[in-house]
Amino acid sequence: MVDVDTFAIGEIEVTPVSDGTCKIPPEYFPNSDWTAHQALLGPDGMVTAQLGCFLVRLPGGRVVLVDTGVGPFDNALFQGGRLPGALQAAGVALDQIDDVVCTHLHADHAGWLVQDGEPFFPNATVRFGRADWDQFVTGGDGPEWIREAMLLLAERGRLDPVDGDQVEIVPGITARFAPGHTSGHLVYVLSSGSSRAVLLGDAITCPVQLQETDWGAISDVDPALAARTRAALLAELEGSSDVTVAAHFPDLRFGRVLAGEGRRYFQVE
Ligand SMILES: [Zn+2]
Incomplete structure (x- = not known):
């Protein structure tokens, strides 16, 4: 479980919650050279990443969960199952969640949506990019x-389902179309007053991709499109006051994308 305090985006409160961890082997990033990044690899030669979700409390009391982890799985790659306990620790009951918004429908983001044949979040409306329905439901992927x-x-x-780009799904949360990792991948922008936070989902998997901008992910459905999306997002975030975090960043802490000495890096807030 991550131990990260609630973060304020203006009047919005965001609590990172985790369903557990996953192991990312170096070859998840095709053609990657890890010589300069050995410190990111654990004794098992893999990156240990979070199965990150974000609990968002909006002004007025609406409660939104961004992504749902993998569910009760524990195998070599996914050590999930922690989300219910993490939500309880954050003081939220399952029936208090008004909206569940998925960045995409890969199993490690949509895992808890249904359990034992019933919706796991009994009162929630579930939102996701419509093109992911075509990829994963009618298209048979996954x-x-x-x-x-x-x-x-x-x-x-x-x-x-969310159609298009820049769609305000609830007041304070805008979905932006960020395809390539999946056909309908969305990133979510939280905004309140002059403060903004960008929840990147899997548009970027690991902070190492800020430095190694040509590293894609083996699970990108359209690698060239994913690369363009990643480049556009990073260019927009670089040097801005927006904070950001992605679903698999190692400790789910918000940070800023900074540039210096010819490269980008991630500075945790
Ligand atoms: Zn993922």
């Missing part, structure tokens, strides 16, 4: 259990 979960939520009238 595991059968995610497809079944989405079909169940559709049958129960719980889905509200």
Whole structure:
């Protein structure tokens, strides 16, 4: 479990919560040379990353969960199952979550949506990029259990897919179309007053990609598009006052993207 305090974005409160950890092997980034980044690799030769989710409390009391982790899985790559305890520790009951917004429908982001044949968040509307329905549900990509979960939520009238770019899904949270990792991948921008935070999902997997900008991810459905999306997001974030974090960053702390000495780096707030 991560131990990160609630972070204020103006009047919005964001609490990073984690479903556990996952192991990312170096070859997840095709053609990567880790010589300069050995410190990121653990004794097992892999990066230990979070299965990150973000609990967002909006002014007025609306509660939104961004991403849901992998669910109760514990295998060589995913050590999940912690999200319910993390939400409880953050003081939120499952039935208090009004909206669940997924950056995309990979199993490590949509894992808890349905458990035992029932919606796990009993009162939540679930939002995601519509093109991910085409990739994962009708298109047949990804595991059968995610497809079944989405079909169940559709049958129960719980889905509200997001179409297009720059869509304000609830006051204070805007979905931006950031495709390439998946067909419908979204990043979510939280804004309150002059403060902004960008939740990157898997548009960027690991902070090392700020330095190694040509490192893609083996799970990108469209590597060239993912690279363009990543470059555009980083160019926008670089030097701005916006804070950002991605779902698999090692400790889920918000930071700023800074540039200096010919490279970018991530400075934790
Ligand atoms: Zn992921």
